Amino acid sequence: MRPARPDLAPRPGLSRDEMESLQRRVAETAVFEDDLPFDPARVSLDTPETENRTLTEATALGGDADGDSPPLVAGIDQSFLDDRALSAVVVLRGGEVVERVHAVSDLDLPYIPGLLSFREGGPILDALAELDCDPDLLVFDGSGRIHFRQAGLATHLGVVCDAPSIGVAKSLLCGTPDEDVDGRPEGWRTPIRADDSVDAVGGHPADPETTIGYAFQSRQYDSRPIVNPLYVSPGHRLSAATTVDLVSRLSGSYKLPEPTRLADAYADEAKAQYE
DNA sequence: GCGACAG
């Protein structure tokens, strides 16, 4: 898939101030409301035998989520080799993997909280460029709107690709949960509201009333090692409520949503060929 | 100055 807004793509060599101002431009461009080319209810991990093979092949490379075939959902994750990143993308349609690609790219920056997209964004775009199909939804490993300037990795790349995107993080970058998140039952969720560290930008407020994401308990085994919740947030073209709903629909038997879990495994698997 | 921070 090709970047719709290459002008907003993360570029190496920018100063910290330039990176932050680019993030504000990204946030202003971002849409935190549902603007989808498909019905969220059609996203699932099911593989109904009623799936039409011919139609499946016909839309495999097109990307449109029309007809009976479920939307194409891409999971994206990375593994690292010295100063290089291996970005992996696994695309699912329902419960089936329809495409897997990866790219190895040089890293320009170290990890800096708040500037993750400038370290991993370029490498991820390299992998997405290898894709033959055109995903309807992008699921990133990291935050979207839950970010100091409301422009985390998922928002930045979602805007650059102008595709609906979701951010799934394993820990909270900023914002405040409405309730305590410890030891909650499977399926539980609570809003993450903007706090003092979140800036208002574009038409997006940042007062304590603004829900920038959700803490979501995707899995909880029979007690024991209490599983921490996931922190999900809209990347682009999605509301916070629909974002949790989609992550819930994409959750299988593990803590991470299936697209992310598969991309995570593929990133490690492919890594072996380079070390 | 203090605190806090996705992967």
Add this chain to the structure above:
DNA sequence: ATCTTGTCGC
């Protein structure tokens, strides 16, 4: 993210 042994449980 990555470095890593053993250990508990289905």
